[in-house]
Amino acid sequence: MGSTSGANLGKKRKLDNRLSGEKHFVDQHREKLIQRITMIPPVLDNLLQEGLLTQEQCDTVNAKETPQEKMRGLYQFSRGWSIPDKDIFYQALQDSNPGVMEHLEGTSLSANLGKKRKLDNRLSDIGEEHRESMKEKFLRIPEYNSRMGEAVHLKKRFTxxxxxxxxxxxxxxxxxxxxxxxxxxxxxxxxxxxxxxxxxxxxxxxxxxxxxxxxxxxxxxxxxxxxxxxxxxxxxxxxxxxxxxxxxxxxxxxxxxxxxxxxxxxxxxxxxxxxxxxxxxxxxxxxxxxxxxxxxxxxxxxxxxxxxxxxxxxxxxxxxxxxxxxxxxxxxxxxxxxxxxxxxxxxxxxxxxxxxxxxxxxxxxxFTRDDREEYVHNFYGNKEDADKVLSIIKDNEVVYTMCAVPVTCWIVCTVMKQEIRKDLALIQCKTTTSVYLLYLEVLLTHHSKEEQSVRQKQTCLKKLCALANQGVLNQQILFEKKDLERHGLSLDEVESVFLNENIFHWDVRTQTCYSFIHLTVQEFLAALYYGMDDGSGSMEGTSLPEICKGKSLHRFRSDSSHLSLSVQFLFGLLNENQVKTFSDITGIPISLRAKPAMLAWATKDINKTFPTPTIFCLYETQDEDFIRSVMSRCSSLELYGSRTDHLWMNKNYSMQLNYCLKTLKRESFQSLQFESLIVGPECQKLLSPFLHRCPKVR
Missing domain, CATH: 3.40.50.300 (P-loop containing nucleotide triphosphate hydrolases)
Structure with a gap:
């Protein structure tokens, strides 16, 4: 039984040696084996039989006077042995001197257990160190437009x-x-x-x-x-x-x-x-x-x-x-x-x-309905202000629907936070473009450098819009210093709230990159690039903005999906009233001169089908004449969704569709068909005037 136990321990030792990279057992315990092994002839016979020793080498070892000298002689021949050879040597020692080997195995096992305890303790310390550093790193996080030193508590803000x-x-x-x-x-x-x-x-x-x-x-x-x-x-x-x-x-x-x-x-x-x-x-x-x-x-x-x-x-x-x-x-x-x-x-x-x-x-x-309310209350931390803002958001179903997306909810809360003491009923948030225009207005009037003149702000905004446009076209969201310099942006201008500075730490150095506070803001500024008055972004009436890829809006979505939101913003900037309001408040003129070209682009290739993005773009204009010019090109409408539509869009889509259909005359279309779109009771009620007067509905 003792011999069997020793053999098992030996096998475990061999495996542990190979996995851990430590010295082989016979090398690790060399001196102890030399002093304690006495039965040497059987060991020599075994090694001779396995071909590890020659007869001459065995005779040389046997000629030594003491067991210790014999073992030292044996170790002289083992210097060039491989790990499998030493395994054979180990087994020969185990077979001839089991008591000695078991004692040394037990000692090694105890030492290994001690090492394991030390390792476990060290790993526990490492784990605690890691947890503490992660708590410190993620406890407070900067928001999209926060300046240096500004941060929010993640646990308090997270919904x-x-x-x-x-x-x-x-x-x-x-x-x-x-x-x-x-x-x-x-x-x-x-x-x-x-x-x-x-x-x-x-x-x-x-x-x-x-x-x-x-x-x-x-x-x-x-x-x-x-x-x-x-x-x-x-x-x-x-x-x-x-x-x-x-x-x-x-x-x-x-x-x-x-x-x-x-x-x-x-x-x-x-x-x-x-x-x-x-x-x-x-x-x-x-x-x-x-x-x-x-x-x-x-x-x-x-x-x-x-x-x-x-x-x-x-x-x-x-x-x-x-x-x-x-x-x-x-x-x-x-x-x-x-x-x-x-x-x-x-x-x-x-x-x-x-x-x-x-x-x-x-x-x-x-966000669900309850989540949105919780987010607004967490954002303000003041029940009176939060309830006041919630009442405004709920009165505008489009904005309330968009607030299911956290970044949009944050933008709306940020915009309204600046106006909380004013008459909130005056705030207009009908379209996605209007929300982002209001957000940009807040940045320019409340968060930009006080010493900057309107002219300086306009110049900086032009450069940022050019950077954003180039990034959107090339699907680039991180910019290096050379990218900024290519557009004439200095580091002083970069310190504005439009860009975030990202410092990445390497082994011996750091790298600084810049990004817009969020990709959607970059996409909005890319569209604004084509509306900056008297600048590189302004377009003649016959010229189509570069982000309007393809022959027509109808065929645009399939090949240029990364440009879709920028194009939607571009249509929103066709609305002269909201653009004029922005310009009056900020002093920065915006004029999208490409309206005729965009109308021609939107009406080209229209037969009878209207994909969801087309309705989104038309609704953004809030221009009934423009919408009528596009939608009246056909007598039948087939409205269908796309693979990238999300559940939260469906209610929003029905409201936008309702707005667009209202622009058409009673005799404008003969049939209406829905494909891959939800037409639930709420949507049917909203569209009922058109459904009833349309001869053919499917």
Whole structure:
């Protein structure tokens, strides 16, 4: 029994030596073996039989007088042996001197247990250090337009979002989008809401995901949710028993990495551990029992440059191209036992699919009715002010609907916060463009440098709009100093509230990049570029703005989806009344001279179909003559949605459709057909005057 136990311990020792990289047992205990091994002839016979020693070498060892001298002689011949050879040597010693070997094995086992306790204690200290640093990092976060030193408490400001669990293939998604009426409602009701704590819970079939994808449009709250997960975990309020270590990766920061990097180097950007060795000890394979979670925030912001498919990089310390490292992490070729949360805009889901499989897909839908009220109360912290603003928002259904998107809710609250002491009934927020014009007005009148003249503000705004336009056309959201200089922007001007400064820390240096406070603001300023009066953005009446790609608005959406919101803003800027109000208050003239060209572009290729984005663009103008000129080109209307429509848009769409249809004369159309659009009771009531007078409705 003793011999068997010793053999098992020996096998374990061999395995441990190989995994840990330590010295082999016979080398580690060389001196003790020389002093304690007495039965040497059987060892020599065994090694002779295995071919490790020649007869001459055995005779040389046997010629020694004492056992100690014989063992020293034996060790002389073992210097060139491989690990498998030393395993044979070990087994020969074990067979001939089991008592000595078991004693040394026991001593080593105790030492290893001691080392393990020390390692566990050290990992516990590292974990506490990591948690504390993450709490410090994510406790207070800057808002979109906050200046240096300004931040809000994440826990106080964060409002939960409505999230729906979905795991559908492409065909199922098409079916959902094409359904209408009660059928669509039934499909949506089958999807149960999910909370952040339940993201990794088993489903009805017992499936526990290793990868969770949080998807949604820009400004829906994906990054805020990621940061809240980090803060709650670090505070011990979330995933306490699920994950020992949670790491955060910003794809916006990853895009700025100039050269090769390792996974350890990538994670060290945000984890803030004092020693890089501590991070290595967390990630190493021999610590695979530790439960790790990595949050990859903003997958859609990555700009992939490698076209070929490369093999993965399973080595956490090997430096290679950042895209190879990231692909290896997403494909779980490195840290295969760890879990992932990936956030992305819905339009980038197709790009993400090749990298992952067997994931849990969750759609962030934004604020519910109660969530919006909670957000407004959290924003103001004053019940009287919050209730006053809520009453204004609720009176305008369009704005109230848009406030389901957190960034829009924030913009509306920011705009109204400046006017809280005035007559709020005077504020007009009918369209998306009007909301952003009001927001820009607040920035120019309340947050820009006081010493700047109107002329200086106008010059700076022109340059920023030119930068925004170039970025939108090239799908660029991060700008370096040279990009700013190319548009004549100085660093002093960059200190305005229009751009954020992003400082990225590398091993021996830092890199500074600049971005607009949010992508939607960049898209708005890109449209404004074509309306800056007497500047490079102004257009002659026969010239079409560059962002209006393609032959017509009707065919625009399919090939240039990244320009769609900017084009929608462009149509909104055709409204002379709201643009004049903005100019009167700020002193900055805006004149979109391309109205005739845009009307021709909007009416070209019209037969009878109107996709959702066309209705959005027409509604933004708030110009009945313009809308009538476009929609009266056909006697029949076929209105259909698109794959990128979101649930919150449907009510908004019906109201915008109602506004556009009101511009038509009674005899303007003979039939009306809805395709892939919800026409529920509320929408039917709103459209009832047109539905009743239309001879043919489908």
């Amino acid at each position: 939960k979002l409505s999230m729906i669990k979905g795991h559908k293939n492409k065909e199922e998604k098409v079916q959902e989008l094409r359904s209408s009426g009660r059928r669509h409602v039934q499909i949506m009701e089958k999807r149960f809401p999910i909370t952040i704590p339940a993201l990794f819970d088993p489903d009805e079939e017992g499936f526990i995901p290793k990868i969770v994808v949080l998807q949604g449009p820009a400004g829906i709250g994906k990054t805020m949710t990621s940061k809240k997960i980090m803060l709650d975990w670090a505070s011990g309020d979330l995933y306490k028993d699920k994950f020992d270590f949670v790491f955060y990766l910003s794809c916006r920061e990853i895009s700025t990495i100039p050269g090769d990097i390792s996974l350890v180097g990538l994670l060290s950007r945000t984890c803030r551990l004092q020693s890089l060795d501590d991070l290595v000890s967390i990630l190493k394979d021999r610590g695979s029992q530790r439960k790790l979670l990595t949050i990859v925030d903003g997958f859609d912001e990555l700009r992939w440059t490698l076209e070929e498919k490369f093999e993965g990089c399973p080595d956490i310390s090997m430096e290679t191209h950042k895209e190879i490292i990231l692909q290896s992490l997403l494909r779980r070729q490195v840290l295969p036992r760890s879990s992932l949360i990936i956030t992305t805009r819905s339009l980038a889901m197709e790009k993400l699919k090749p990298f992952i499989d067997d994931s849990r897909n969750v759609e962030i839908q934004g």
